[in-house]
Amino acid sequence: MSDLNAAFEASVAQSKNLSERPDNPTLLKIYALYKQATVGDNSEKKPSFSDVVGRAKWDAWEKLKGTDGDTARQQYIDLIASLS
Template sequence: MSDLHTAFEAAVARSKNLSERPDNPTLLKIYALYKQATAGDNTEAKPSFSDIVGRAKWDAWTKLKGTDGDAARQQYIDLIDSLS
């Protein structure tokens, strides 16, 4: 496993133990970067209009379309480091 993957997994573990809960826009960014890093571009169906949280997550992930997995991992690591 590469150093980036190891650092990413460590950042994922640290994200579960942040001293403060991040605000909602930051949580959406964390979610989107994680999904982009682990699953790639969003190919899921858009949630219904009544699923506000699901749509927000879907939109955040879709905005990262085309972002390389390694770039998403690095951005995720940087974001978690800034919150720690």
């Protein structure tokens, strides 16, 4: 496992133990960076207008389309570090 992957996994674990719950825009960024880092570009069907939360998550992930996995991992690590 590379150093980046190890640091990413450590940040994922750390994200579950943050002292304060981040605001919704930050939570969406965390979600989107995690999905981009672990899955890659969003290829899921866009949720309906009635699924407000699902649509917000989908939109956040979609904005990262084309972002390299390692770049998304590093951004995730940096974001979690800034919240700790």
